[in-house]
Amino acid sequence: MAAKDTSKLSEEEHPMKGGDGPNSYANNSAYQKEVAGAAKELVDKAILEKLDLKVLLSSSKTFLIADLGCSIGPNTFFAVKNILEAVKFKYHSHQLCSDQVLEFQVFFSDHTSNDFNMLFKSLPNNRQYYAAGVPGSFYGRLFPNASIHIFHASYAIHWLSRVPKEVVDRNSPAWNKGRIHYLNSTDEVKRAFEAQLAEDMECFLHARAQEIVCGGLMVLIIPGIPHGIPHSHALANMTYQLLESCLMDMVRKGIVSEEKLDSFNIPMYFMSPQELEGCVERNGCFSIEVMKILPHVLAHGTVYNALVSTSHLRAALEGMIEQQFGEEILDDLFDLFHKKFEEQPSTSEPGKAINFLVVLKRN
Template identity: 65%
Template sequence: MAADDTSNVFEAHPMEGGDGPNSYAKNSIVQRGVVDAAKELVKRAIVETLNIDILSSSNSFKIADLGCSVGPNTFYAVENMIEAVEFKYQSQGQNSQIPEFQVLFNDHASNDFNMLFISFPENKRYYAAGVPGSFYSRVFPNASIHLVHSSYAIHWLSRVPKEVLDKHSPAWNKGKIHYLNARDEVVRAYEAQYVEDMECFLHARAQEIVYGGLMVLIFPGRPNGSASSQAWANMSFQVLGSCLMDLVRKGVVSEEKVDSFNIPVYSMSPKELAAAVERNGCFSIEMVADLLVPPVDDTSSMPQLIASHIRAGMEGILKQQFGEELIDKLFDLYREKCEEHISTTDTGKPVNFLVVLRRKED
């Protein structure tokens, strides 16, 4: 299957590296809130469903974080999982059998791994390694991982659907950068790409995770049965697209560049993920939960928070298409539009989900 083909070329759009004012490390408070919201649920899932006998003769417990970026959120999530595994051993009277931990931090090769490495907590209780590569293919040896974690990563597609960039295709997405309020053909192209990617993702993990191992997936999405417009990310991309079209009208950027640009992000529902899991057949669903993220107290700072959040995640892909000189103008305009929108309408809340899967025995 495609997941085994290491010759595949996947698009890489890492978060903004470094520790500057626009970096992901300094502007990932939204993602941190989601990790915090999932903390107790993840602990409970590990304690209730993890069979510590999966270690067999091994004396090390291996955790993989897929789409780790540069921190610090990955470190909070890892520490939480290690505490849960330790508690599982202690609760079964096996305190002396607690294994050593190895954590494998995975992201695209273009991720700022240097920033990740220098940010490691001084008191970390695990051996660490960086593993470059797309998680839509194999990145670990067969049956080598006991616990997989991925937060705010699997909504990124492996690539932009080819059809939306083809001027001769009914799915050509002229004048838009995403599928919200686009033609049905555009939406179907994104859905098809998501289905293909999740098939590869689950096939790869089924080979890498030991029988009885767990996979914890945290992702932004939309409620079951809801329209694409109910996904907060989709609405934020629509605002970004309108800013780009404003700059086209001002002559700052060419219309052709906007027409050839689309964001490879798909906001799935838990039902869609469950369907992918059923088609794969190698995992059971142990938990599905909505994550309630506390609202920001100071709503006056929300426009800047949203703009900084989107910039930290999208600056790399935008630079690649439009050049660095456009970025400040684009996000000044984006912040202004957020201020107008927030002052007059209900912007809605980000919808996030936690899904815990268990590797079944074949």
């Protein structure tokens, strides 16, 4: 039977910067790897304690893992290796089919415009799994029914399927004129992004519920905000306000058109653990086995270092900025961002940004 059509979502594709150059995601994602490292012990424990033995027994030949929003490495390989080792440990500790070697198939999935060539070139030579790429959005179906044993997604599902259509509609009360995000915008804009999150998570959980085996696990690492904190107080707000001010400077200089700025919004939403919990409850197909806020981590001394922060932001947003404003502004834009970041007072409050781990189990 064909997968359910999800084209109604009008999905956008904004892959991370490909290749292995100085601005690539491969060379500018150390922070995300540190976050995954902070979650490793909890993920190991969840697999050991929560993965059903019948899932392992029924997959005595091949165990299937899928990483959603894999990008180009190296973080996806780090995450997959950790999951694989935890599954093997559980398998051997229970002496399951001791006369038979458990084999692993790993599916690396991302948008069709992801740099899969770079991903495959970077595959570890000593990997203990068979690798395959699966192009497509994780807001729709990607795999056959009841085929995947563990899903993983890290720093992925805060990307929405698209910018809410209301925020770029001049006739809508949610028109987000002059702003590039919802974090410090009007209530109408915030509600539009919240509604988009609800729609997207409904699609995400519905698709995964069909694709995962009964008793299988879904491991999610999500950047978000603590419950009850106003969106305007989110740590990411400072970053996007700085980027927004840089673009406004370029508008005033005639480098960027005001119309293009008014139609530019970053399709991200930083949810709280409680918001995700509500999405899972509405879906009804999964139980929440683990929900933990991860320890704060630092990359290259401090995540708020201007050079590191600029490089990480460029690796994530360069593609969509180039698509909207053209390649010629990129260097000047991020040079200006770097300068403004350095001039900011060091008043960041880590409590207003969190990373949290959620482990879901298919009922």
